[in-house]
Amino acid sequence: MKAKPALAPPGARLPDRTVLLLLLAPALVYFAVYHLWPIAGMVMAFQDYRIVGPSRFAGLKHFRTLFSSPAFLDVLRNTLIISSMKIILFFPLPIVFALMVNELRSMFLRKFVQATAYLPHFLSWVVIAGVWISFLSPGTGGANQLRGVFGLPPVDYMTSKGHIRWVLFASETWRSMGWDSIIYLAALMRISPSLYESADMDGASPLQKMRYVTLPELVPTMVTVFILNLGFFLNAGFDQVFNMMNDSVISVIDILDTYVYRIGLLNMQYSFSTAASLFKGLIGLVLILSTHAASKRVTGKGLW
């Protein structure tokens, strides 16, 4: 053959290691630019950032300002309250939902209930906020129409400090109860039918079967889900709060991430905002590493 050397014959090709590195390269470039570089950039939390010229070292100044600022402490409290509602109060709901779905005998009903309950998980928080703002509207919303049926006066939920956290809880439940039940449904499917058969032979009632067979089998899944959620405790749901917030309720639902956004991008306090991010990131890191360890110890499975 008189093939030019550049056109390699079928047998010869780039060395395997080169091929593998080339396959990995685009993802590496992405990680470097969008993750590692900004993580390195967080050093600005210890500096006074200047757009032009070198930034000056500022030590812990921004952290001292942060922790002595009443606004930040309010934000921290809101974050903890909203997160607790979403993690602790919400926790049993997907389990109960899965147990109920598991009792359905009609396949059609089962599919229908699942298909509708999973749907909101795929809608954006902008859409969900639109749906809820409309549903809760004091004039024409469905919620107040229902209140009217019971003779109750209308409530403007979206601007009521007393209600808005429950609006967050309810809309989170609306969005996630179905979807989060999938992991429990999958666990229920794995329970061996022989366990139920022997319970039947012992004359167990349906409630006893629930108490002594089903629930114990679900415990490992519950533990995994719970500690995984703890790892994201300081998140509290940026997109949700960001789209449901308004001036009337900002004092009770402003969370860490919305605070970082506001002081950083709207007030342009780059270094101060990054100090708040770094604080959140470090707590988050500790939480994730310890839940990873806890999960490994309790269930034998970690996060990665």
Next chain:
Amino acid sequence: MTRRGKPSSARDRLLRGIIAGALLLVSVVVLVPILNLVALSFSDPGRVAEVRGLTIVPKGFSTVNYRVLAANPLFVRSVLNSLFITVTGTAINLVLTSMAAFALTRNSLPGRRFFMILVVTVMVLEPGLIPEYLVVKKIGLMNSLWSVILYKAVNVYYLIILMRFFEEVPVSFIEAARVDGAGYGTILWRIMLPLAKSALATLGLFYGVYHWNEYFRASIYLSEPTKYPLQLVLRQFVVLKDNTTLVGSGAMFSYDEAARLNYEGLQASTIVVAMLPVLIVYPLILKYYTKGVMEGGVKE
């Protein structure tokens, strides 16, 4: 049919009836607020006042809201932007994720341990908003759709899911191909990707929904309204109640139409359009992702 052997007693049947009723109520609570907006969007603008919160059938029938949206250049532009971001973004996601997952699951990858540590680092360390913003500024992607497309080029969780999938492909398949002289590129393309078709379809759907629903990065990186994706226009219009961006900008409609329009109806139709692609692919999502769970009941 009955899983627990014994014929069910009257009490059991009652309990099951209550459970079925409660679950149907959950479905109603999910669907009614959505169907209400659909009804509102198709109602005659003159009769919108009759549409109450629990109404799910339009009062009268009119497509005027959708026609107004279709005639609005900013709205049409935003739909096209969203489609472009979604299609391009998902394609990039799938290519990068599958190439990286394949490379990371090969023992012969040099420095594999180091790269895995890198992946876990990316997973547990969250860069702050401002440092990320400054990086996007430095690499010159400000006010470019690429800032939004590239923001989540690889989702680490999906990368790990695909790695688990590739790890399960029997080594003998790959070795047989290597004996036949296939390189890693060919093996990925001819063996791994076809085997992972349903996993890739699932990831593609999730990535796609993510891109379609993205609004936040767009809101901080894009400054010209003509570059906005639909979700951002929706946020301006429905959440921030900013009527001027979408409706007031220039001679969008004739005076007659503007007078006849009802903002509630128009907002509802914007929400419906923003949900539509998700609703269209939703059956596929159910098919690929939740199939196992949904059909588990049949196998009993």
